[in-house]
Every structure is written in structure tokens, then in C-alpha cells.
Amino acid sequence: MAHQRALTIDGGKFLRGGREHRIVSAAIHYFRVHPELWRDRLERLRAMGCNTVEVYIAWNFHQAAPGPARFDGWRDVAAFVRLADELGLDVIARPGPYICAEWDFGGLPAWLLADEDVRLRTTDPVYLAAVDRWFDQLVPVLAALQVSRGGPIVAVQIENEYGSFGDDPEYLDHLRKGLVERGIDALLFTSDGPEELMLAGGTVPEVLATVNFGSRAAEGFARLRRRRPDDPAMCMEFWNGWFDHFGEPHHTRDAEDAARTLDEILADGGSVNFYMGHGGTNFGFWAGANHSGVLAADPGYQPTITSYDYDAPVGEAGELTPKFHAFRDVLAKYVELPDADPPAPLPRVSPQTVAAPRIGALRDHLDVLAAPGAPGAPLHHPTPQPIEKLGHSFGLVHYRRRVAGPARTHTLRIEGVRDLAHVFAEGRLLGVLERDKPEQTLVLQVPDEGLDLEILVEPLGRVNYGPHLADRKGLIGGVRLDHQFQFGWEHRVLPLTDVAAIVAAADQGPAKTAEGPAFHRATVTLPEPADAFVAVPSSARSLVWLNGFLLGRLWDRGPQVTLYAPAPLWHAGHNELVVLALEPSRGDASQSLDIEVRGEPDLGPLAQPYTHADY
Numbered sequence: 001m002a003h004q005r006a007l008t009i010d011g012g013k014f015l016r017g018g019r020e021h022r023i024v025s026a027a028i029h030y031f032r033v034h035p036e037l038w039r040d041r042l043e044r045l046r047a048m049g050c051n052t053v054e055v056y057i058a059w060n061f062h063q064a065a066p067g068p069a070r071f072d073g074w075r076d077v078a079a080f081v082r083l084a085d086e087l088g089l090d091v092i093a094r095p096g097p098y099i100c101a102e103w104d105f106g107g108l109p110a111w112l113l114a115d116e117d118v119r120l121r122t123t124d125p126v127y128l129a130a131v132d133r134w135f136d137q138l139v140p141v142l143a144a145l146q147v148s149r150g151g152p153i154v155a156v157q158i159e160n161e162y163g164s165f166g167d168d169p170e171y172l173d174h175l176r177k178g179l180v181e182r183g184i185d186a187l188l189f190t191s192d193g194p195e196e197l198m199l200a201g202g203t204v205p206e207v208l209a210t211v212n213f214g215s216r217a218a219e220g221f222a223r224l225r226r227r228r229p230d231d232p233a234m235c236m237e238f239w240n241g242w243f244d245h246f247g248e249p250h251h252t253r254d255a256e257d258a259a260r261t262l263d264e265i266l267a268d269g270g271s272v273n274f275y276m277g278h279g280g281t282n283f284g285f286w287a288g289a290n291h292s293g294v295l296a297a298d299p300g301y302q303p304t305i306t307s308y309d310y311d312a313p314v315g316e317a318g319e320l321t322p323k324f325h326a327f328r329d330v331l332a333k334y335v336e337l338p339d340a341d342p343p344a345p346l347p348r349v350s351p352q353t354v355a356a357p358r359i360g361a362l363r364d365h366l367d368v369l370a371a372p373g374a375p376g377a378p379l380h381h382p383t384p385q386p387i388e389k390l391g392h393s394f395g396l397v398h399y400r401r402r403v404a405g406p407a408r409t410h411t412l413r414i415e416g417v418r419d420l421a422h423v424f425a426e427g428r429l430l431g432v433l434e435r436d437k438p439e440q441t442l443v444l445q446v447p448d449e450g451l452d453l454e455i456l457v458e459p460l461g462r463v464n465y466g467p468h469l470a471d472r473k474g475l476i477g478g479v480r481l482d483h484q485f486q487f488g489w490e491h492r493v494l495p496l497t498d499v500a501a502i503v504a505a506a507d508q509g510p511a512k513t514a515e516g517p518a519f520h521r522a523t524v525t526l527p528e529p530a531d532a533f534v535a536v537p538s539s540a541r542s543l544v545w546l547n548g549f550l551l552g553r554l555w556d557r558g559p560q561v562t563l564y565a566p567a568p569l570w571h572a573g574h575n576e577l578v579v580l581a582l583e584p585s586r587g588d589a590s591q592s593l594d595i596e597v598r599g600e601p602d603l604g605p606l607a608q609p610y611t612h613a614d615y
Contacts, residue, residue, distance in 0.1 A: 005090065005147040007154035007187045009208065014232045014271060016090075016154070022266070023234065024335055025052035025092055026277020029101065030080040031061045032308055033280045035073065036568040037318070038080055040343050041278045042087050044314045047342035048324055049331035052154070053084050054092040054236075054273045056099040057142075059134055060109040061286075064393065066130070069137045081145050085152035088338075092273065093142050094157040097131045097175075098165075102243045102288045102304050105462040106160075106469060110393035113386070113472050120469050121162070123171050135178050143183030155187040157236075161212065163192040163202025165467070172204050191236035194220035199227050208232075212275070214239030214253075217264040235265050237275035240323065241311030245290065245302040246460075249607035250559040252311045259326040266334045274327070278318075279310030281564050284550040285394040288464030289471070296468040299436040301419065303460035305560045306552030307603055316564050317531050317601060318346055346567060347530040348599040356522035356536075356579055356593040360506030361513035362494070363424070363456070366398055368505040370492040378490035384475035386418070387459065387493060395495035397474040399455040401488055403481070405448040412444045416477025417457065422516060422582075424454040429515040432583070444481060453486070455479070456516070458582060460553075499548045499578055520579040520593045529570035533562035535596040540583035547575055559604025565597075 004017035014021045026045040033041055045053060057077055063069040071077065084091050098121055099107035109130075112118055118126050145151030158175050162168075176188065191210045192202035203209040209228045213220040213235060221233045240258040242251040265272050282288075282304065293300030309316035313324035320342060331337065362369065370378070371392060378400075379390060387397050414421055414433055421433040423442055430442045444453070459473035478485045496502065506519050520539075534551060536542050541555045544563055547570070551563040577595055 003147075005152070005154060007090070007147070009187070009232060012230050012232055022335060023052050023271035023273070024050050024331060025054045025271075025273035026050045027054045027056075027237070027273060027275045028278045029056055029058075029280055030077055031058050031074070031103075031286070032282065033278070034566045034568045035076070035079075037566060038083055039087075040318055040346070041314060042084055042089065043340075044318060044320065044324075044342045045277045046087055046089060046338055047340055048277070048313060048328050049335055049337045050089065050274075050277065051335070052090040052092060052273075053277070054094065055080065056101050056107065057093065057095045057138060058099060058101070058103055058107040059097050060105060060107055060393070062138070063109055063134060065111055066133075069134065071141060078141050078145060081152060089152065090154045091145070091152045092155045092157070093153050094160060095135075095138055095142060096160060097134060099160050100465050102308065102464055103282070104286050104288045104464065105471070106288065106464040108469070110388050110462065113388040113470060114391070118470075121159075121165055121171065122168055123174065128174060131175070132178060135182060139179060139182035139184060146184070146186045148185050153186055155189055156184050158188055158190050158204055158207060159202070161192050161198070161202060162190070163198035163200060164465070167201035169204070172202075176204055176207065189234075189236070194223050196223060199223060203227065208234075210234040210236035212237035212239070215261050217261055217268060217270065221268055221270060233268060233270035235270055235272050238262065238265065238272050239275055240313070240327075241276065241279070243308060243310055244305045244559055244603070246305055246555050247557040248559060250604040251607050253323075255321070255323040255326040258323060259330050262327060262330050263333075266330065274313065276308075276310040276312040278314035279308040279312045279316060281316060281552070282306050282308050283552055285461075287461040287552070289461035290465055291463045291468045291471075293468070296470075297438070299438070301436050301463075303419065306554075306563055307560050309601075309603060317566070318343075347528070349526060349530045349532040349597055351596070351598050352524065353594055353596050354522040354524055354577070356520035356577065356595050358518050358592065359503070359521050360519050362517040362519065362580065363398075363427075363454070363513050365502075365505035366492055366494070368501060369494045369496070371395075371495055378492045380488070380490050382487045382489070383478060384455075384489050385491060386472035386474040386476050388472050390474075390491055390493050392493045392495060394459070395493055395497070397457045397459070398492040398494060399457070399475060400490050401453055401486060402450055403444075403446055403453045403486070404450045405446055407448045408446050410444045410446060410481040412442045413480045414455070414475065414477065415480070416475060418471070418473045418476055419460040420458040421475070422456040422458070424456070424516060426451045427513055427515065496543070496550070496580070499545045499550075503576075503578060517580055517582045520581060522577045522579075522595050524575045524577055524595075524597055525573060526570055526575060528572050529567040531567050532565045532570065533598040533601045534565050534577070535562045535598060535602070536579055536581075536593055537596065538593045539579060539581040542582055543580040545578040547571065561602035561604055562598055564601065
């Protein structure tokens with residue numbers, strides 16, 4: 001019966017079906033886990049001792065463009081929730097519209113940024129209208145899965161850590177009303193960091209307030225109780241691990257240290273949601289970024305890697321880590337553990353190395369790779385436009401113009417690179433300019449007859465947290481030769497969504513271009529599908545596709561060395577790996593790459609393990 005699962009509050013305690021209840025939840029994101037592995041990961045979390053799972057809903061994963069949202073296949077969040085129900089798990093839903101989660105743009109759709117005046121996470125009518133259209137499609141899906149209608153959803157969040165961003169009660173109340181008016185009758189809540197300013201800005205009157213922290217549980221709960229003495233103590237995000245940025249070591253947290261903090265939470269009578277219970281993977285272009293600069297134009301951009309292992313108790317490929325067992329031991333003191341054992345480890349491939357010959361240069365096939373609709377007809381604009389203004393969210397952006405003579409040596413400067421700009425003159429690579437090095441310039445020698453100037457921009461993740469969310473990609477400023485702005489640019493967006501077209505284009509003939517990004521292809525033969533980890537040590541920076549699916553990005557800045565390639569993406573027999581080597585190959589550009597298919601992950605050298613004091 002639905003009422004037997006309904007979550008309510010009385011006397012500062014959670015009640016479930018009228019009985020005192022402690023929430024032991026784990027965060028898991030359906031959008032970071034292959035659907036054929038949803039059950040496996042949920043069963044592992046259940047075996048750890050969880051009675052609940054918490055799930056964000058990523059708006060941009062469902063609504064790639066204004067209009068109808070998709071809830072099929074990998075995006076079938078209802079199927080994920082029903083599966084949790086089948087396994088006896090309650091569900092906490094966090095529909096945003098902003099989720100952070102180290103996910104591109106914090107889950108907001110990039111097409112919002114096509115409007116230069118939009119004010120995100122405010123009562124700006126343009127932003128609210130987009131949110132309302134999204135909620136019109138999403139909320140009925142969630143409402144049908146609430147405990148009041150026989151489903152497992154016991155609680156729904158209003159926004160996400162809003163106090164870390166702004167202070168607008170009218171905005172939060174609009175979202176609250178939007179959930180209720182569309183059918184949400186489950187327990188509503190907010191969650192914020194353990195600081196007075198955050199709790200003040202993010203809480204909503206008469207709505208459960210929860211707090212997020214990784215340590216110092218007594219301090220976090222004390223701040224929450226000062227503001228909400230009658231609310232149950234709930235750590236909605238217990239940060240038991242951490243995520244990684246490119247160029248940093250791999251972060252871990254000592255299992256026993258994290259277990260001690262868990263014990264503190266539970267001994268204080270608190271409920272908990274492990275963030276993360278299972279992290280998963282930022283497949284494709286979905287990884288977000290952070291920005292530590294005071295101003296958006298300041299250095300401090302920190303793109304997140306493809307792996308979202310998070311040093312969680314259930315690892316990226318389903319491994320049961322020491323943290324899993326340490327947490328289970330602590331939970332056994334406070335809740336009844338399930339009798340069922342976790343699933344057995346999943347099969348791994350036998351390692352092999354394959355050669356991936358170069359099959360074509362990206363710049364030889366721009367018209368084929370350009371966005372559908374106007375092949376061979378680039379868009380023209382006086383100034384370089386970001387990808388969002390060109391109607392797209394992801395991929396590469398190619399800009400070109402003719403620079404006229406007379407012969408002269410110029411200093412080339414780009415104002416606003418988002419995030420890596422490969423600059424070519426007459427097909428010769430001059431260099432790569434980076435977002436965080438605004439002082440970088442290149443020398444451009446123009447002959448009397450002029451030259452073709454090309455700029456191929458490679459965006460990384462959009463900022464997902466903090467004040468710099470409006471992180472447009474491509475070229476967002478002017479291109480100058482000395483003091484003179486260059487006007488009149490043709491634009492091509494290369495979404496890289498159709499790898500078959502990429503391969504077909506590369507097969508059309510021998511490469512004309514020797515320099516710059518190039519495609520490589522290899523065949524891997526497996527007797528049966530199994531989990532694997534793909535490395536491309538002979539390329540400094542690359543994108544990797546397996547059987548047409550974009551696994552993610554590798555960069556020799558680290559820390560990540562291998563990309564997780566889950567078993568459902570492989571076939572028995574022949575499999576195709578395609579690599580776009582983005583950074584100039586080491587040595588002769590015509591050489592093959594070596595691709596390693598490994599049986600174990602390598603997330604890079606470890607940072608000093610996080611401890612109690614770091615949270």
C-alpha cells in the first residue's frame with residue numbers, strides 16, 4: 001500500500017508509513033550508467049545496506065533542443081525508478097532544473113545560452129518559461145511514480161544547493177508551486193552546504209531543509225538545527241569521495257576515515273545519502289567543469305575528466321571497494337542489512353594491443369562532418385559566434401576567413417577561447433591557444449597574396465557550479481592581427497555524432513592534410529562481450545568511439561589513463577574503435593596509433609588521500 005511507504009515528519013524524526021525510519025540512501029545517476037547495468041549497480045547498493053537511492057534528473061540529457069523531451073532508452077528515467085522499486089528501494093528524486101553533479105552546465109541545456117540576456121536560476125521570464133515547459137513534460141512522469149500512486153518516490157527536491165549561488169525566495173517558491181501544481185505530493189526538501197549563508201539562501205519556509213558535508217557531522221547538523229530545530233537531521237550529500245579534473249592527481253578518500261564520519265552521522269540520529277554510492281561515467285561530451293577564478297575571464301578553469309568513479313563504495317565498473325565493506329560494517333550497527341549477497345564481479349577482457357592506422361585528417365572532410373542541414377554551406381557572420389548561437393551544444397567549431405596581403409608579420413591574438421583553439425595558416429598548424437592562458441599569442445606571416453586562416457576550437461565541459469555558469473563555447477571574443485579585428489568569418493559546427501559518416505568520409509581517399517587532428521581506426525576481436533578499459537598512449541589528446549558510441553576524452557595531462565568501455569557496448573566478434581587524435585601525433589603524423597584494451601582501469605597517480613580535515 002502506498003501509505004505504508006509514505007515519508008512524513010513528526011517530532012523531528014522521519015516516519016515511513018507512520019513508523020520511525022532512518023533513510024540510508026545512495027546517489028546513482030541513470031545517465032552515467034549503461035541501462036543494461038542499472039540493475040547490477042542497484043543490487044550492489046542494496047547489498048551495502050541502502051534502503052533508498054537518490055537520483056538527479058539531468059534536463060539537458062532529455063531535451064537537447066527546445067521542444068519535446070525524450071524519455072526513451074537510456075533516458076527512460078521512469079524505467080530506472082521502477083527497477084529500484086522492484087528491488088525494494090525507495091527513491092529520492094532531484095529534478096533540478098539545475099543539478100550541478102559535475103555534469104555539463106549543471107544539467108541545464110546549452111541552448112539556453114543562445115540568448116545572451118538570459119539570467120539563469122532567477123525569475124527572469126525567459127528562463128522561467130523554459131523551466132516551466134520542461135516541468136510540464138518531466139513532473140507528470142515523476143508524479144506517477146510517487147508513493148501516493150503506488151510508486152517508490154518518497155521525496156522530491158526543490159532546485160539544488162541554491163544557497164551556494166543566489167538568494168531569491170520568489171524563484172524557489174515558483175519552483176515549489178510548479179512541482180505541487182503538476183502533481184507532486186511527496187515530501188519536498190532543499191539541500192545546501194553547511195554554511196549559514198548557504199542555508200539562509202537555499203531553504204524554503206515549511207519545506208524540509210537538509211545539509212551537505214563530508215566531515216564534521218556535528219558541526220553541520222548543529223548549523224542545520226539552529227535554523228530548523230524541528231527538522232530531522234539529514235545529510236543529503238555525504239561526500240565520501242571526490243571527482244577529478246584534468247591535470248590533477250586522482251582523488252581518493254581513506255575508507256576508514258569516511259566510515260568514521262558515517263558513524264558520526266548515524267550515531268547522532270541522522271539519516272544519510274552517500275554522494276556518490278556509485279559514480280559511473282561522463283560518457284561522450286557530458287563532463288562538466290569548475291572555475292576557481294573571481295571573474296569569468298580569469299584563469300582557473302578546471303575541466304572534469306570522463307571518469308566519475310568518485311572513489312565511491314561501488315566503483316566505476318561495479319567494483320566493491322574497501323569503502324563498500326567499511327560502510328557496510330558501520331551500517332550493520334544501525335539498520336538491518338539485507339540477506340542477499342551483491343552480484344558477482346562482472347567479466348573483464350583479456351588484454352590486447354591493436355594498431356590503429358591513420359585513415360584521414362579531420363580538416364579534409366569538413367563539409368561531410370559539418371552539422372546536417374546545409375552540407376558544404378557554412379554559416380557566415382561578421383564576428384566569430386559561440387556554438388550555442390549556431391544552434392548546437394557539443395562538438396568542434398571550425399572558423400575560417402581569408403587574410404589579405406600585403407606581406408607582413410603580425411601578432412595574432414584571440415580574445416575569449418573556449419577552450420582550446422588550433423590555429424592554422426594555409427593548412428600549417430601554428431599552435432594551440434588555451435583558455436587559461438589569455439596572454440598567449442602566435443606569429444602570423446602573411447604573404448602578398450594573403451592566406452587562409454583557420455581556427456578549430458575544441459570545447460571542454462561547461463562550468464557546472466558557482467557564479468560562472470554562463471559558459472558559452474567556441475570563440476566568444478574577437479580575433480586580432482596586431483590592433484586590427486578580423487571580420488567576416490565562415491562557421492562550421494562539427495557535432496561528431498555520426499561516427500559512420502566520419503569513417504565513410506575518411507575512406508573516400510588518401511589524406512590531403514598532414515597536420516592537425518586526424519582519425520584512426522582499429523578492429524578489436526572478442527570472444528564474448530566483457531568490461532574493458534581503453535588506453536591510447538601514443539596520442540596526447542583524443543576522443544574515442546567504440547562501435548559508434550563516444551566513450552569520452554583522454555589527455556596526457558592526466559590523471560585518467562583508461563576509458564571505461566562497459567560490456568554492453570561490445571559485440572562477440574569484431575568491434576570497431578575510432579580515435580580522433582586531437583593533439584598533433586608524436587612523431588610522424590602518418591603513423592598508426594597503438595590502442596590498448598586492458599582488463600583493469602587506470603585512473604592515474606593518486607593525490608594524497610582526503611581525510612576528515614579536508615571536508
